[in-house]
Structures are given as C-alpha cells and as structure tokens.
Amino acid sequence: MYLYEIRDILDAEVIAGMSRMDREVDFAFGADLMSDVLAFVNERTVLLTGLTNPQVIRTAEMMDIAAIIYVRGKRPDTASLELAEENGMTIMCTPYTLYTTSGILYNAGLKGIDELGVVT
Amino acid sequence: MSSRDMVILSYRVNPEDFAKAGDASSNTKKVLKKLGIPSDITRRVAIVTYEAEINITIHSNGGEIIVSIDKAKIEIIARDYGPGIPDIDRAMEKGYSTASDHVREMGFGAGMGLPNMKRCSDEFQIESQKGKGTTVTSTIYIHD
Ligand SMILES: Nc1ncnc2c1ncn2[C@@H]1O[C@H](COP(=O)(O)OP(=O)(O)OP(=O)(O)O)[C@@H](O)[C@H]1O
Ligand SMILES: [Mg+2]
Numbered sequence: 001m002y003l004y005e006i007r008d009i010l011d012a013e014v015i016a017g018m019s020r021m022d023r024e025v026d027f028a029f030g031a032d033l034m035s036d037v038l039a040f041v042n043e044r045t046v047l048l049t050g051l052t053n054p055q056v057i058r059t060a061e062m063m064d065i066a067a068i069i070y071v072r073g074k075r076p077d078t079a080s081l082e083l084a085e086e087n088g089m090t091i092m093c094t095p096y097t098l099y100t101t102s103g104i105l106y107n108a109g110l111k112g113i114d115e116l117g118v119v120t
Numbered sequence: 121m122s123s124r125d126m127v128i129l130s131y132r133v134n135p136e137d138f139a140k141a142g143d144a145s146s147n148t149k150k151v152l153k154k155l156g157i158p159s160d161i162t163r164r165v166a167i168v169t170y171e172a173e174i175n176i177t178i179h180s181n182g183g184e185i186i187v188s189i190d191k192a193k194i195e196i197i198a199r200d201y202g203p204g205i206p207d208i209d210r211a212m213e214k215g216y217s218t219a220s221d222h223v224r225e226m227g228f229g230a231g232m233g234l235p236n237m238k239r240c241s242d243e244f245q246i247e248s249q250k251g252k253g254t255t256v257t258s259t260i261y262i263h264d
Contacts, residue, residue, distance in 0.1 A: 032227060033229065033230035034174075034227040034228060034230075035171065035228065035230040035231075035232035036230050036232060038167050038170065038171065038232070038233075039230075039232050039235075051226075053138070053227065054142070055138070055142060055227050056227065058141070058142030058145070058170065059170070059227075061142075062145060062146075062149065062163070062166040063163065064159070064163065
C-alpha cells in the first residue's frame with residue numbers, strides 16, 4: 001500500500017516527508033515499546049505508535065522504517081521531527097485510536113507482521 | 121576496505137542521557153553504510169549497538185561502546201561501570217525487565233533487548249561482576 005493511500009484512509013495529516021508519499025509498505029506494526037519494534041519489524045513496515053519522544057525515530061532509523069503514524073491525535077516533539085527530516089522519514093498524525101487505525105489499515109489490505117512468521 | 125584495514129569507532133555513553141541515547145548507534149550505522157557493508161549486516165549491528173546503548177543509558181552508571189570493523193567481521197563491545205547484572209540467565213529471558221515505570225513510559229522495558237542482541241549476533245557473550253560492571257560482546261560476520 002502506498003503512503004498516500006494510508007494518509008487518505010486515516011484522514012491523516014502529514015508533518016514530515018511529504019514529498020516521499022509514493023513509497024510502498026506491506027506491513028504495519030503497532031507498539032509503544034521500542035524493543036518490540038526492534039524484534040519484529042522490517043523495512044517494508046509502517047510503525048503505529050502513541051509514543052512521541054525521539055527514541056521512536058531512532059528505533060525506526062535502526063530498522064530503515066520509512067514511515068511512522070502517530071495515533072489518537074498525538075504529535076511527535078520537535079526533536080523527533082528534526083531527526084525524522086534528517087533521516088528522510090514520513091510522519092503522519094491520525095485522529096483515530098491505535099485499535100481503529102489498525103482496523104482500517106487491516107481492512108484495506110495491510111498485513112500484520114505475524115504473517116511473516118517472525119512473532120514467537 | 122583492503123584486507124589490512126580496520127576501522128574502530130568508540131563512544132562514551134552517559135547514564136540517563138536520553139537526549140543523546142541513540143547517537144552512537146546512528147553514527148555507527150552511517151559509517152557502515154559508507155563502508156558498503158551489506159544492509160542486512162548493517163541492520164543487525166544497528167540493533168545490537170542501539171539495544172546496548174539504551175541498556176547502558178537506563179541500567180548502568182555509564183560506559184562505552186566500541187565497534188571494530190574489519191574485512192571479515194564486526195565486533196561490538198559494550199562496557200559499563202556497574203552496577204552489574206546479578207543473574208545473567210534471568211536477564212536473558214524474553215520479557216524479563218527491571219525497568220522503572222518512568223523508563224517504560226519512554227518506550228523501554230519490554231525485556232527484549234538482550235534477547236534481540238543475541239538473536240542478531242553470530243557470537244554473543246555477557247560478563248558481569250557485581251559492583252564493577254558489565255561487558256557485552258557481540259560478533260557479526262560479514263558475508264559476501
Ligand atoms: N548494562 C546493564 N547493567 C545492569 N543491568 C542490566 C544491563 N543490561 C541489562 N540489565 C538487566 O537485564 C534486564 C534485561 O535487559 P533487556 O535489555 O533484555 O531488557 P530491558 O532493558 O529491561 O527492556 P528493553 O531492552 O526491552 O527495553 C534489565 O531489565 C536489567 O535488569
Ligand atoms: Mg534493554
């Protein structure tokens with residue numbers, strides 16, 4: 001699914017990396033604990049989180065994650081935004097909660113990481 | 121890199137400095153990219169250094185991370201000055217964490233850091249002495 005499609009179905013506001021919405025992802029992963037992200041994701045994954053500190057961006061950087069979606073109206077802090085721009089990431093904010101956001105994306109065909117068989 | 125070349129990166133990691141936590145790993149990743157190390161290897165090194173950096177920041181009195189890169193392998197040494205890990209087997213269990221609520225709110229404390237580091241390493245070793253400190257050594261081989 002393309003990032004611009006994700007933006008549209010989530011009524012999301014794009015606050016970084018607007019010029020790179022033509023990237024494609026196959027999976028989504030929701031987490032507020034960064035080691036879970038480091039354990040399970042790959043670079044074809046979009047990260048859903050409610051955590052707004054720079055460690056989220058650092059974690060995404062380590063995993064080559066292209067896009068992060070902040071749920072339930074949360075916005076990353078300024079330090080996070082700067083780091084995201086520096087790393088060419090796309091950042092979106094959606095008003096929906098984590099559960100609703102996940103449901104919308106799943107319905108639209110974005111798979112969970114479980115389907116790769118990596119979650120044990 | 122010619123066969124005799126070796127690159128050594130060394131970083132100091134301060135306790136509870138969350139603004140800087142991740143800088144060492146970020147820099148290491150950029151250097152590996154520049155050296156043309158394969159991306160899957162680079163990602164494994166990034167995970168190990170980042171988890172190590174966060175552990176030193178959260179759990180220790182401060183320490184350092186040394187990354188040595190030669191033609192065949194990358195070795196990551198994460199060393200700190202205490203308080204040490206009382207039960208290493210326990211610490212290696214998935215989900216075991218002594219992180220405070222304050223640290224959990226920042227996104228850490230899943231108890232997955234050490235297991236992640238081991239999974240990403242070809243060789244992995246922890247030595248710890250109560251009061252003295254902990255040294256985690258990870259080796260990742262570079263394939264062609
Ligand atoms: N450098 C260290 N010094 C002292 N104790 C440590 C150190 N590293 C890890 N530990 C201990 O081992 C436990 C497990 O570490 P691990 O990295 O697996 O999980 P965590 O840091 O608690 O959470 P996560 O890494 O998932 O954010 C820690 O909670 C802590 O008690
Ligand atoms: Mg840890």
